[in-house]
Amino acid sequence: MKKKQILLAEDDDLLASLLNYRLEKEGYDVVLKNDGKEVKNWLDGTLPDIIVSDIMMPYFSGIELVDYIRNNLKSTVPIILISSASNEENVLSAFKMGANDFISKPVSPSELLVRVSREISRIS
Amino acid sequence: MNLKAVKYNLLPLVNSSNVDNDFLWFTTLFFLGLGLLYLVFIFFFKNKISVNAVEKASKRSELAPIISNFLFHSPQDSKDEQKEYVNLKIEIREYLRDSSFRKILAEILFDLQKDVSGTTEERLFKLYKELGLDQDSFAKLKSWRWELVSQGILELTQMQVRESYQLIIKFINDKRSTIRKQAEIATIKLRNEGIEYILDSTSYAISEWQQLKMIEALGGLKDYTPPRFKSWLISENKDVVLFALRLIKHYNQNDAAASIIELVKHKNNQIKLAAIQCIKDFHFTEAKPILRSIFLECNDEVKIQILGAIAVFGDKSDIPFLNGVSLKENNFLISSKARSAINSISPGSMLPTKDITTVDASSDLELELPIEEVKPAIIHSDENTTVSISEDFIEIETTDETDIFEIDNEAPEEVEVVETKNEEVVEPETELNQVSFEFSEMDQETDDSLKDELGLLSSENDNVLLKNSNEEEVQNEYVSMSFEEKDTYIDAIDDFIDSKQIGLLEMIMEHEDESELRFKAFKKLQLLKTRFPVKAIIGAEKQEIVEDEQVVLISNEKEEVITELQDTAIIGKEIESIFYPLYQKASDLDSKLILIQQMGLLGDEKELIFLNTLLDTTEPKITKSTEKAIIELKSRITSSSIEYKLTDSDAIGADDELILEEQLIAQVEEEKLIEYSTEKEIHLPLENNNTIDENNKLPLELCFLEDEFGISASKTKEDDDFDFELSEEFFLNLKSRESHEH
Incomplete structure (x- = not known):
């Protein structure tokens, strides 16, 4: 059975590594990217099954990424956003742009797993 | 010449001393060397820092999966994973001997603690203790350096090392404020009863900021009571x-x-x-x-x-x-x-x-209520009797009465009977004097009958009560009354107009506790004010007139009443002129003369009355100019009234018209000032209607009473909405057009 591919966009190496480890352990194929520019370039070539992205990233923020995916790539791929700034404005604008879910830092890896699997089961 | 000599003599003084060239070279080289050394040091340390950072980053990236492995390891993992876990444990323990490695590992764990929550966070706390990193933090508590102690407390709090509680609480009364503050927060975070310990034992001041931080820390505690x-x-x-x-x-x-x-x-x-x-x-x-x-x-x-x-x-x-x-x-x-x-x-x-700005309420009322309009109201003490003057007046007064009392609803038949009687007795074309006389009698009768029906005091009793008392006595007497007596008393005031009663009503409005009585007093006061020229009550001279009028009313000397009323109608009439305030404000003689001249050119009856009052002035120029203006104004008024009456008599023959014209000219020349005022009575009901409606509105602070008594706004006639009047000429032209068409 083909593994579900997750694009993990997170600029914090430690957290990225931790989440990567947890998601891989759970059986997902994780593509790890550290900044928005990398993510954008990678997305021009291919589309994952689900995207988990931090909102605050260098070069290209999570909200801009959602906007790019929804309006430029015209893709409905599920997007889960992670942000340390859990203010209402960020959440609202993310959902307005078309994000599917939102999780705030400090992240519980177990919770993230549940959300990821829920989104994947929804599309499948 | 002498000057030059002086200058040349001074030159040796500014000569430079001999410098040793070797010393100069030595100093130059020394400072160059120092600069070079400084640059080397900067380069070296910068390089060292960046190398350390790279090393740290590489170590972090190396350690991150190891830590992840430790954090997410479970006994249910596959054998390979189990093996890997054991190997990593051994490997990391080797590394832990190195203090720099321990430092980096601790840093990684502290950073991760900020980003993760839930079970992962708890595993992280456990890992911190298992790796023995808490011992480093304990060691820091023993340091004499305040920053290390503070850091140690912070690390132990962050990693929830509850065993450190007893050690940390010792710092609560530390003389170093940073340590003290850190210890306070740690005490609260480590144990739920920490706040109690702080409140019990702290002997130092707690800043507001610190209080807020502690409250925030309390908010983060789980299962805290x-x-x-x-x-x-x-x-x-x-x-x-x-x-x-x-x-x-x-x-x-x-x-x-x-x-x-x-x-x-x-x-x-x-x-x-x-x-x-x-x-x-x-x-x-x-x-x-x-x-x-x-x-x-x-x-x-x-x-x-x-x-x-x-x-x-x-x-x-x-x-x-x-x-x-x-x-x-x-x-x-x-x-x-x-x-x-x-x-x-x-x-x-x-x-x-x-x-x-202070506004004279009385003058306001006076302007709203021309004195002539009040006249019929004074003559007729009961609203029903005013039916006879005109139909408009009936409407106003009956509306008035329903607003004040709910009696009408209870005994509508009586009111109807009274109105019918009035219509039978009074003919529409009867002269004013006669009408007044007859209506006053009818009023008395209807009043008595109504009061008998309702069980109120007889008017004779009221009369005695009201007449034989001064203002204070009346007020004292009122205060000692029961609710029902007070109610009857306020009703009785209607028939006996007296300035004392107005004072009493005002007193009731201010001090009465019963809202129903306050409301009644308010309506009564309003009624009295509309019936009675307020100016006459306020001014000293006019007060005499009021008293006179009261006497006249009580003794039923009807002719005298009419004379008084006519006098009252003229008093103050001059202020109705729009020129009156301008004239009062005019400071110099020239302006006054111009105003008088303009009155002659533009004025009407009101200006004529005003001009007549100006004839008494001592200034001869004003008197002369006034006389001229009066003649001019009179001739203008005469011509306009002739035009009007001629138009009115279109249906009459041509000979009759000439006779009528002569008669009118003679008549107008003989007219006195009172006649001007009485002529205006044709318009009285309509004007009065508007004024009374305005006066009957409750002041804002008493508006709640409308709800309290269930009073809804009386239905206003559509005609009342018109805020303008059509001239009589308009109607006459309309008539003549119609007759031509026919």
């Missing part, structure tokens, strides 16, 4: 008391009323303020007497706080105190706060007074 903080209100440390008050407020512990109220008497103003704030928030109304009693002894800030508290939970019993404060207090802020408190308790009781 706050203690009853009132126990610390008796602490000797004033900051503990303040913090306890803040905590009481934060956790809404309103069971500490007695202690908090007692704190209002505290010597410390900060505690006083905090206690008053608590009292205000919890609405401890029982604190009011204490607040009032301590008020004078307090400083301005506390006074304002007390007034703010009273404004929130005060009632009408506090208004005298607040009034006293607003009057006696010199500080504007406090007196202003007292006034705003009064307004909070009783909205609208304190009105703005500064920069408010």
Whole structure:
């Protein structure tokens, strides 16, 4: 059975590594990217099954990424956003742009797993 | 020449001393060397730092999966994973011997702790202890350097090393404030009972910022039940008391009323303020007497706080105190706060007074109610009798009556009978004097019959009561009455117009507790004011006229009444002229003369009356100019009235027209000032209608009474909405057009 591919966009190496480890352990194929520019370039070539992205990233923020995916790539791929700034404005604008879910830092890896699997089961 | 010599002589003084060239080279090279060394040092340290950072990053990236492995390891993992876990454990223990590695590992764990939550966080705490990194933090607590101690406390708190609690609480009374503050937060975070320990044992001040941080820390505790903080209100440390008050407020512990109220008497103003704030928030109304009693002894800030508290939970019993404060207090802020408190308790009781222009209410009424219009109302004491003057008048007065009393609804038949009687007795074309006389009699009869039906006092009794008393006696008598007597008494005032009664009604409106009576008094007062020229009541001279009128009414000397009324109609008539205020304001003679001239050119009857009053002036120029203006005005009025009457007599023959014209000219020349005023009575009902409607409106503060008595707005006729009048010429032209068409 083909593994579900997750694009993990997170600029914090430690957290990225931790989440990567947890998601891989759970059986997902994780593509790890550290900044928005990398993510954008990678997305021009291919589309994952689900995207988990931090909102605050260098070069290209999570909200801009959602906007790019929804309006430029015209893709409905599920997007889960992670942000340390859990203010209402960020959440609202993310959902307005078309994000599917939102999780705030400090992240519980177990919770993230549940959300990821829920989104994947929804599309499948 | 001499000057040059002086200059040349001075030259040797500015000559430079001999410098050793070797020394110069040595110094130059020395400073160059120092600069070079400085650059080398910078380069070296910068390089070292960046190399360290790279090493650290690589070590972090190496360690991150190891830590992830430790964190997410479970006994259910595959054998390979189990093996890998064991190998990593061994490997990391080797690394742990290196202090720099331990440092990096600890840093990684601290960073991760900020980003993860839930079970992962708990595993992280466990890993921190398993790797023995907590020992480093414990070691830091023993350091003499305050920054290391503080860091140690922070690390142990962050990693939730509960065993460190006993060690950390020792720092609560440390003389170094940073350590003390760190220890306070740690004490709260490590154990739920930490706050109690702090409140019990701290002997140092607790800043407001620190208090807030501690409250925030308390908010992060799981399964936390706050203690009853009132126990610390008796602490000797004033900051503990303040913090306890803040905590009481934060956790809404309103069971500490007695202690908090007692704190209002505290010597410390900060505690006083905090206690008053608590009292205000919890609405401890029982604190009011204490607040009032301590008020004078307090400083301005506390006074304002007390007034703010009273404004929130005060009632009408506090208004005298607040009034006293607003009057006696010199500080504007406090007196202003007292006034705003009064307004909070009783909205609208304190009105703005500064920069408010005074408006004479009587003159306002006077302008609204031309005296002639009041005339019929004085003659007819009962509204029903006024039916005879015109149909419009009936409508106004009947509407009036239904507004004032609900009697009409209860006994509608009687009213109908009365109206029918009036219509039978009075012919529409009867002269005013006659009509007045007959209606007064009818009024008396209908009044008596109505009062007998309703069980009210007889008018004779009322008469005696009202006549034989001065204002004070009447008011005292009124106060001693029962509710029903008061009610009857107010009703009786209707028939006996007296300035005392107006005073009494005003007194009732101000001081009567019963809203129903207040309302009745208000309506009655309004009625009296519309019936009676207010100016006559206020002015000394005019007061005599009022008294005279009253005597005349009581003795039923009808002819005298009419004469008086005609006099009253003329008095003050001159102020109706639009030129009157302009003339009053004119400061010099020239302006006055111009105004008089303009009155002659533009004026009408009102200006004529005004001009006549000007004839009495001592200034000969004014008298002369006035005479001219009067002649001019009279001739203009005469010609216009002839035109009008000629148009009116279109249907009459041509010969008749000539005769009529001559008669009219003669008539107009002989006319006196009173005739001008009486001519206007044709328009009286319509004008009166509008005025009375305006006057019958309740003032805003009494509007609630409408709801209380279930009174709805009376239906207004569509005609009442018109805010303009059509000239008689218009109607005459209309008639003539119609006749031509036919």
